[in-house]
Amino acid sequence: MPELITCAARYKKADTRASVAAPRSVFRNVFPKERSLSESLTRELERARRISNLPEDWDGEGARPIDGDVLERALSFVRNHARWFFAEYGEQLDTPSIEPGPDGSIDVHWENESYELLVSIPADPTSPSTYYGDNYSDAVVKGSFDSTKINRGFLLLWKS
């Protein structure tokens, strides 16, 4: 491990002077994981990358492939909200499922005993994202929003 730290430090120093990138594997082994993202959320963010590999008509019923840009917007939405939630409350955000949605969109779906929330990230970057969620009772959130900005409305469910 000391050898790795030395190695990483050398890369880091070189990086600031000459923009030499260190191999990601080096930093992954040395620096602690980002605390704002749980292990399961980190795994889900990685797993979701498979979505952009789905071919045309991947469901045998005419489904559109998922554009890489939509996927990146969906992953950024999740990461940004998880980091904000951790900064505000010191808690890790529950892990959603990230799945292909209709018409080339991506669904970000939280479902647990306390609440269910579905956020739809559209294929068209100029269209707003839409969402619906409830606590299986009278607490309901729904509407549209800019997924590049933090939506505090989700707190009604995330903090329930």
Add this chain to the structure above:
Amino acid sequence: MSGSDGWTPEEIPDADHLYLRVHRNHARKGKPAPGAFRDHGGGMSTDWWKYSSPEETKARARIPEDKRVVSLHVERVRSVPMNVLHTPDRERENRAHTDVVGEKNAESRVKLRRAITDIPIPIPGQ
């Protein structure tokens, strides 16, 4: 009421069930993901249990082994709200074909997913 030629659309009772094919890429933790609820043309294609079995619905897929079948309760589908329209498909010889018509937005897809029931066994004559 059943038409004399067998292809006239009928009124589907609230107590009945519809069968929906779900691709394996839309199955998560034993349940379809919300993305499984989407339109194909005029609506979301399902089969009315009166004229189809789950096995027959699955067999109508282009690649049946990629599909599983779930059952939706008609009354719960209508409460989303959605229109449930019997649309027999003579071309594909599918008398059970039924369209679930209505916007498939985030709210309706969450609620359609909640209309899933365990696949019941139809009782002949009822």
